[in-house]
Each structure stands twice: as structure tokens, then as C-alpha cells.
Amino acid sequence: xxxxxxxxxxxxxxxxxxxxxxxxxxxxxxxxxxxxxxxxxxxxxxxxxxxxxxxxxxxxxxxxxxxxxxxxxxxxxxxxxxxxxxxxxxxxxxxxxxxxxxxxxxxxxxxxxxxxxxxx
Numbered sequence: 815x816x817x818x819x820x821x822x823x824x825x826x827x828x829x830x831x832x833x834x835x836x837x838x839x840x841x842x843x844x845x846x847x848x849x850x851x852x853x854x855x856x857x858x859x860x861x862x863x864x865x866x867x868x869x870x871x872x873x874x875x876x877x878x879x880x881x882x883x884x885x886x887x888x889x890x891x892x893x894x895x896x897x898x899x900x901x902x903x904x905x906x907x908x909x910x911x912x913x914x915x916x917x918x919x920x921x922x923x924x925x926x927x928x929x930x931x932x933x934x
Contacts, residue, residue, distance in 0.1 A: 833884040835862030836869045859898040860891040
């Protein structure tokens with residue numbers, strides 16, 4: 815045990831519970847329901863954030879969340895067949911762009927009729 819604190823070491827007085835995560839939820843019939851997401855490869859995953867600022871930066875300021883432990887999150891998602899937990903993901907989808915500059919959608923291309931073989 816070191817008797818001298820370093821700048822990057824938390825002080826013993828800082829009571830930060832280990833393993834607590836900020837978990838995004840959605841409204842359900844019996845209260846809040848943990849949201850499950852998909853990885854870029856399509857696997858289902860539970861998601862947790864280490865601080866509310868990270869959750870807000872990724873999902874928006876109005877997104878509801880609860881604070882639960884990592885083992886509790888795993889226990890809640892395991893019966894649903896989700897064994898993967900992603901901590902502090904970042905949003906990676908392309909930015910939403912406005913519609914076309916003319917304000918109207920582009921016409922859909924018309925299908926071409928097959929030409930009949932010519933008799934020689």
C-alpha cells in the first residue's frame with residue numbers, strides 16, 4: 815500500500831461505487847425497460863455508460879436512464895439471450911442530411927420494357 819497520493823489516483827474519500835453504470839431505458843408497461851442495441855455487425859448488446867455526460871453525448875439530453883451495477887445489467891439481459899455488454903459506445907451512424915435542395919423528392923426511375931427480338 816502506498817502512503818503518498820498521486821495526482822491521477824482517486825482519494826479514499828471519493829466514494830465512487832465500482833461497477834455502477836448509467837443504462838439507457840425506455841418506457842414499458844411496468845416501468846422502465848432496459849434498451850438493447852446492436853453492434854455494427856448485428857449482435858445484440860446491452861449498453862452502459864460510465865457517466866451521464868457520455869450517455870447524453872451519444873443518445874441526447876432527453877434520453878431516460880437508470881443507474882445499476884454491471885452484474886445487475888448482465889443478469890437482466892442474459893435471459894433475453896444477450897451476453898454482450900458494451901461500455902461507453904459512441905454513435906457512429908452518418909449524419910442526417912436535409913432533403914433535396916428543390917424541396918421535392920426526385921422522381922423514381924421508370925422500369926424499361928424489354929425489347930422484343932427482331933425477326934431477320
